[in-house]
Amino acid sequence: MLPVSDPPPFSKPKSADILDRKHSVFTSLKPYLSFHHNRRAWFFLSVLLLQLLLLLSAPSLPFSLSAATAPTPHSSAALPNITYSSRAAGEQASAEGILNNPKTEEKCPYGEVYVYELPPLFNTEIVKNCDNLNPWSSRCDALSNSGFGKAATGISRIVPEKVRGAWFWTDQFSLEVIYHNRMLNYRCRTLEPESAAAFYIPFYTGLAVERFLFTRNSTTEERDRHCNLMLNWVSDQPFFKKSYGWDHFITVGRISWDFRRSKDGDWGSSCIYMPKMRNITRLLIEKNPWDYFDVGVPYPTGFHPGSVADVTLWQDFVRSRERHTLFCFAGATRGFIKNDFRGILLSQCYSEPGSCRVVDCGGSKCANGSSSILETFLHSDFCLQPRGDSFTRRSIFDCMVAGSIPVFFWHRTAYLQYQWFLPGEPESYSVFIDRHEVQNGTSIKSVLDKISKEKVKSMRAKVIEYIPKLIYANSDQGLEGIDDAFDVAVEGVLRRIKEQEGGYKWK
Structure with a gap:
């Protein structure tokens, strides 16, 4: 297992000092509050109350409360050429x-x-x-x-x-x-x-x-x-x-x-x-x-809407798209990896030209997205999302923003990563196929063909519903x-x- 940060120990927050002081003052006066105490104690209490009344009736206090403000963080230098919030x-x-x-x-x-x-x-x-x-x-x-x-x-x-x-x-x-x-x-x-x-x-x-x-x-x-x-x-x-x-x-x-x-x-x-x-x-x-x-x-x-209207228009557009391809894959092989899983996906796609569409991203042809990737996702019901150089890849979000349904092969590619941003029920918006089954010969096309049109429509609706949570607004x-x-x-x-x-x- 990969190393993780050691969890720091817990410590219970200390009570505020003011509470301790209030408690100590009350404790010190408690004996004098008894109705059974002697006359000398009552006389002492009367003098104390009289002094308090004189203090409250004074025209002004000899100190300013504003002097008791908390310290603020200091800064070595301000950020240049950045406009701060309009609130003064x-x-x-x-x-x-x-x-x-x-x-x-x-x-x-x-x-x-x-x-x-x-x-x-x-x-x-x-x-x-x-x-x-x-x-x-x-x-x-x-x-x-x-x-x-x-x-x-x-x-x-x-x-x-x-x-x-x-x-x-x-x-x-x-x-x-x-x-x-x-x-x-x-x-x-x-x-x-x-x-x-x-x-x-x-x-x-x-x-x-x-x-x-x-x-x-x-x-x-x-x-x-x-x-x-x-x-x-x-x-x-x-x-x-x-x-x-x-x-x-x-x-x-x-x-x-x-x-x-x-x-x-x-x-x-x-x-x-x-x-x-x-x-x-x-x-x-x-x-x-x-x-x-x-x-x-x-x-x-690549999608950064500047208004709610941009979001709504885009959601309507991807919802009404006619998708002529069952599934697609945008990516490149990792030739230096033994039994490269991406190579298996590409092989299955190329063997099903009528059902799968490929964007070969060998080299840097797909850096920061491309029109061919976007067009491919817009044309496909499903998009294959294996792990990238690490467990995740940007393509997951490019795919979903285009209204295509992601197909995952590792739980850590999305399900264990983006819980704040994706639906809690993975089957409501995605398909999971264990990579070992694919490596042992399971046909991806045969799995996706078994999903009814009604289910596909429902899954796409969920993907489109969550698009706002997957993008950064302009x-x-x-x-x-x-x-x-x-x-x-x-x-x-x-x-x-x-x-x-x-x-x-x-x-």
Whole structure:
């Protein structure tokens, strides 16, 4: 089994000091409150009450309550060239105001998020150096346009004209930039850390390590450097110290296994295994299913609607599509893997040309999606989704956004990954065929042929229903009345933190 983070021990939160003081004062006065006490005690109590009345009748107090405010997190540098939420700091409610404001509770039932202002080294400078993030090619186009990338071209004959502007060539590893931009404009963002229920760390974890993952002879120090520096910075913040980081979260645009290096000679960074990271919730495109602090979120697809109308129009379009192919597969073989399962799928597809459609993605022909992939998914009832280089792949979400029904061969490809975003009943939207049965000769076509048209229609309806939860909207404020993948993820983090209030905390 792959290694997992050791769960930190529980510690019960301490009672507030003010409660202890109130108890001690009451205890000290208790003897004097007896009706059977002597006259001297009553005289003492009368003098005490008289002094209290004189104090309350004074025109002003000799001190200001505002001087007793809590410390706020400090910042080495503000993020340059980023527009913050339109809500001014003066308009932010105090912690007490938030608790007593029904409108805030209705809009943000699980509380608000404070966004740290990290030094540019951890985010904006990384994007500025986009030409040097990858040893093979520039990443500047992929990270442009708030992480959505260039507008999609060559799809005019595939998608309705009214939603062409919602399609982009989005890179599957651009999650950190997308989330950071949305978080700065999030409806439940607060500029007052004292009133926050959760704290977002806008560190571009995956982008920071990308160059060192693929550079020959990179050192473990290079692969760990940014994460170490970030954790040293954030752990010095007062609200991190207060909770040991338990109410903090971060986005990671690569798979969990890229950050679980247990030995110096192994692949990747050891970021997740660093002690200061252990309590921070991590939103990743692929999680470790046995680590509580890993949360799987959808890979970015190419569809980024700017309005509810875009979503509705697209759902109607994929619902009414005439699909002439039973199933399809978009991918490439892994020739270096013995008994490559993808090779078996391609072989079955090529042997059923009237039922299966293939998009061979050998090389980099399918990087960031392509018009041929989208068209293939739109034409097919089912799409085959084996594991990728890891257990998950972006193609799952490309397939479902096109209204095609996914066929899985590993439970960890989706069922153990994206519970917040997919229906709770796997059979309602997908088909599972054990890979061992396929390897032993089971025909995929024969399995899919046995599914009735009524069942196919029902499954497609469920897939289409969940499309909003699988995409990231091209709107700073999100979509009015619809939760996209960003909304689901952040609210999920807030909800989980809220459910732990007053209970045991990680330490």
